Amino acid sequence: MSTFTKDAPILVTCPKAMPEYLEAELNGFGIMNTRPLDAGVEFSGSLEECMALNLWCRTGHRVLYELKRFTAVGPDDLYREVNEVQWSDYIRKDGYFRVDAVIRDTEVNDSRFAALKVKDAVADYFTSRSGVRPDSGPETKGVCLFLYWNGTRATLYLDTTGEPLPRRGYRKRPHKAPMQETLAAACILAGNWPELVKQDAHFIAPMCGAGTLAIEAALMAIHGAPGLLRDRFAFMSLVDYDEARWNEMIDEAEDAENPDFKGRIIATDHDPEAIEAARDNARIAGVGDFIEFSVCDFADTEVPEGPGLVMLNPEYGERLGDEQKLGPVYERIGDFFKQHCGGKTGFIFTGNANLAKQVGLRTKRRRIFYNAKIECRLLEYELYEGTRKNK
Numbered sequence: 001m002s003t004f005t006k007d008a009p010i011l012v013t014c015p016k017a018m019p020e021y022l023e024a025e026l027n028g029f030g031i032m033n034t035r036p037l038d039a040g041v042e043f044s045g046s047l048e049e050c051m052a053l054n055l056w057c058r059t060g061h062r063v064l065y066e067l068k069r070f071t072a073v074g075p076d077d078l079y080r081e082v083n084e085v086q087w088s089d090y091i092r093k094d095g096y097f098r099v100d101a102v103i104r105d106t107e108v109n110d111s112r113f114a115a116l117k118v119k120d121a122v123a124d125y126f127t128s129r130s131g132v133r134p135d136s137g138p139e140t141k142g143v144c145l146f147l148y149w150n151g152t153r154a155t156l157y158l159d160t161t162g163e164p165l166p167r168r169g170y171r172k173r174p175h176k177a178p179m180q181e182t183l184a185a186a187c188i189l190a191g192n193w194p195e196l197v198k199q200d201a202h203f204i205a206p207m208c209g210a211g212t213l214a215i216e217a218a219l220m221a222i223h224g225a226p227g228l229l230r231d232r233f234a235f236m237s238l239v240d241y242d243e244a245r246w247n248e249m250i251d252e253a254e255d256a257e258n259p260d261f262k263g264r265i266i267a268t269d270h271d272p273e274a275i276e277a278a279r280d281n282a283r284i285a286g287v288g289d290f291i292e293f294s295v296c297d298f299a300d301t302e303v304p305e306g307p308g309l310v311m312l313n314p315e316y317g318e319r320l321g322d323e324q325k326l327g328p329v330y331e332r333i334g335d336f337f338k339q340h341c342g343g344k345t346g347f348i349f350t351g352n353a354n355l356a357k358q359v360g361l362r363t364k365r366r367r368i369f370y371n372a373k374i375e376c377r378l379l380e381y382e383l384y385e386g387t388r389k390n391k
Contacts, residue, residue, distance in 0.1 A: 003089050003240045004047040008067070011157065012053060012060040013040040014182065017368045021186045022059045029056065048245065050160040051235055055227040055249055058185035058216070061164045064146055064157035072154045074107040075117050078147075082121035082156060090158065090238055093126050095134040096142030100159070103149040118147055118156070144234040162234030169229035170285035173277035175210040179313055179349070181226070183369060184212045187349055187378050188220065190367055191309045197221050200262040202308030204344070206298035206336075208267035211278025211291070213311055218287035221261040225253035229285065263308065265291045268301045299336045303344065310341050310383075316352035316376075323354055330358035337361060342385035351376040 014022045019036040026034050026041055029052075035042045040060075050063045057063070067090075070081040091097050099122075101115040108114050119136045122145070126133040134142070144159035166182045179187075193203065203217040219226055227233075228250065235241060269275050272295050282288040294302075303310065312333060317323050330348075337346045338361070350356050351374045365380040 002242075003238070004051075004242060004245075007044050007046050008065055009042060010045045010050060010053075010066065011037075011040050011042045011064040012057065013062045013064065014060050015039060015370050017370055018059055018182070018186050021189050022057075024189070025057060025059055026053075029053070047158075047160065047235065047238070047240075048242075051233075051246060052249060054161055054165065054230075054233045054235065055225050055253055057165060058220070058226050059182050059189065061166060061182060062146075062159055062161040063165075065160055067156045067158060069153070069155045071152050072106075072149065073152050075113070078108075078114065078149070078154065079117050079121045081154070082118050083125050085122075085125070085156070087122055087125045088129075088239070091122065091126075091134050091143045092239060093130055093132045093134055095237060096139070097122065097134055097136050097145060098138060098140060098142065099136070099145045099147065101147040101149065103147075105151045106149050108149075114147060114149055118145060140234065142234075142237045158235075158238070160233065160235040162232065163230075165227070167230075168226050168285070169231075170215065171210060171212065171281050172284060173210065173280050175271075175274050175277045177315075178210040179212045179371070181212055181216060183371060184216045185220075185226075186369065187311065187347065188213065188217050188309075190378055191311065191345060191347055191380070193217060193309060194220055196307060196309065197261060197263065199307055202263045202304050202306060202344075203265045204301060204303055204308060204310045204341075205265075205267040205312070206269075206301040206310070207312050207314055208269050208278055208293075209274050209313065211267055211281050211293075213313065214265055214267035214278070214291050215282050215285050215287055217309075218261075218265050218282070218290040219285065221263065221265065222287065222290060223256055223258050224286065225256070228253055259290075261290060263306075264304055266294075266302055266304075267291055268294050268296050268298060270295065270297050299332055299340075301336075301340075303340050306343070308344050309347060310337070310344050311347040311349070313349045316350040316355055323352065326352075326355055327358045330355045331360060334359040334361050337381055337383050341383045344383050346381040346383050348379045348381075349376060350379065353377070 072078040099115040123133040
């Protein structure tokens with residue numbers, strides 16, 4: 001049996017507070033035996049399914065295929081258990097591999113030492129059998145291994161992704177403090193955008209910066225696979241990698257794209273350099289023709305009639321004095337919602353609760369997300385046409 005068709009536990013990782021959206025994505029792919037964790041979702045599947053997830057998953061960071069779970073009290077146990085894996089099934093003796101490790105409450109107090117023990121165990125496996133061993137190092141150019149070691153419990157994975165999935169490949173010009181692609185996708189999914197697309201709804205992104213929100217919304221609107229731009233994933237270095245099957249998946253993904261989206265996606269920013277960067281990024285992502293970019297103050301953004309989402313990611317201040325400067329901006333966002341966005345659902349992504357109060361509108365829902373280590377909120381506002389009483 002090919003290693004690519006053998007089922008094993010698979011862990012798709014994501015930031016805290018995002019497993020809900022990742023699990024919904026996986027369920028949408030027909031993967032139903034899911035188990036959400038604090039920072040990921042686990043299920044059982046094959047390496048071929050890992051290939052598909054690397055191509056299609058919008059909210060995950062890495063797709064990890066489990067090789068072995070074992071007990072390791074110290075480094076000698078770790079070495080022995082890793083050395084017993086049939087590594088020739090996965091790594092070529094003239095290939096290359098890297099090891100990453102996360103350890104907690106172990107006899108070893110340095111994750112680099114744990115990774116080194118794994119490297120030694122893999123290298124010695126080959127040396128003892130053929131006298132030739134694969135190279136290893138920090139580069140992400142071959143097979144990638146990941147060790148999670150907590151207490152005496154250890155799990156060894158194939159990292160089938162390599163460079164993390166948020167690095168889609170389209171953001172060549174990031175501009176200032178861009179929102180991570182997977183975070184943007186989760187926020188958009190929280191707004192139920194895929195269902196609204198069926199209603200020819202609109203997506204409006206004032207303060208668009210490098211365009212990440214608008215680009216992710218456009219990719220969803222045309223059913224574009226987020227991994228299509230990537231030249232390489234770590235699974236491509238595995239011994240049984242089926243390039244013909246991967247090319248089939250690419251063809252199927254391209255055939256699945258639906259360019260007949262009839263809503264409008266509008267992205268604006270007051271900074272001409274931001275719009276220039278956003279246009280370039282959208283063009284690279286293949287969605288430049290689906291987004292209308294313009295330079296203007298956010299309050300002058302066109303908001304077309306009909307259902308849709310208005311999503312803003314304003315600055316939220318990380319230095320002393322920023323709150324005082326940004327308070328009026330949040331007040332203006334509230335005015336913009338009230339005066340121009342009736343009938344839409346409004347969203348503000350912010351990491352500052354004090355500034356959020358300046359919006360002056362009652363939130364319908366507050367969802368927790370993390371931007372790096374900053375706990376943030378995606379604030380949802382139901383924007384009625386006329387008055388709420390009339391509604």
